[in-house]
């Protein structure tokens with residue numbers, strides 16, 4: 209059975225529509241015919257400053273959102289990255305195979321460090337993609353469902369796997385990114401040429417999965433469109449309208465082009481109302497499941513502990529293989 213690995217950072221109280229359509233929904237779909245490992249990547253979350261109490265709470269909330277979306281813990285392994293120390297251990301080894309220049313070319317690092325000032329960025333932020341490669345390679349993942357913004361990190365992961373294999377003998381599976389065309393880059397509702405992101409300038413461009421339904425409807429109603437009136441899918445000329453059509457299509461199981469067809473003679477207000485309805489039809493039951501899961505944190509923690517135990521069966525074996533290959537003396 210092919211393997212899948214993916215993860216999200218517990219860096220906010222709620223995931224947003226981009227996380228959901230770009231990644232989480234695919235996780236739920238592929239768990240049907242893959243051995244799946246879904247991780248809450250708390251080690252990645254501390255690459256920027258975060259309050260410890262907030263991090264702990266967000267780690268639980270992120271895990272609960274995986275489950276609320278339909279990740280089935282009986283089928284898929286759901287766990288917290290810091291519970292499997294092999295992630296940090298393999299990251300060290302891979303870091304020693306990564307070129308300084310190679311890491312310097314990662315656009316996510318360049319963007320994030322530019323925002324806070326490169327001088328003040330942590331070394332952890334710089335080596336973030338190496339840790340991500342370790343996450344994936346530990347589980348011999350064939351497929352990694354992510355959004356478009358992760359393409360470069362996946363390329364680095366493949367390069368590192370191939371480099372290790374050619375230097376030390378075949379050790380890692382060379383994974384493939386699984387990036388779905390239609391929903392791989394959900395745009396900010398206020399600034400539809402930028403991707404929807406937790407670090408956006410204004411929350412008005414974001415739809416959080418756990419937002420109050422009234423807020424969700426309002427954000428969609430206030431989405432920036434353009435001064436024309438016709439509804440057609442044309443991301444270049446009409447980024448705002450096309451983003452809404454993409455979201456509508458994703459929730460109604462069609463293509464953005466087909467979604468546009470019903471709107472001849474109708475206005476943007478109609479489109480926005482339909483988008484809000486389609487989004488909320490899926491979010492409301494999601495929110496109910498989330499609330500129920502979070503009401504029992506002890507059960508959630510038990511589930512995560514069981515997930516970590518299953519994850520470590522795989523990660524410990526891979527790390528042992530790696531240590532052997534690179535020539536570490538076994539502890540007697």
Ligand code: TYM
Pocket residue numbers: 213214215216217218225226227228229230231249252339340341343344352353354355356357358361391392393394395403404405
């Ligand atoms: P994170 O938490 O920043 O993002 C989680 C997932 O959401 C996707 N995503 C989007 N997809 C479509 N449109 C958007 N606007 C949008 N914004 C975010 C991201 O592509 C991602 O799939 N580096 C990863 C976390 C990670 C990881 C891994 C992923 C750590 N180790 C191993 C896969 C495998 C990240 O950016 O998470």
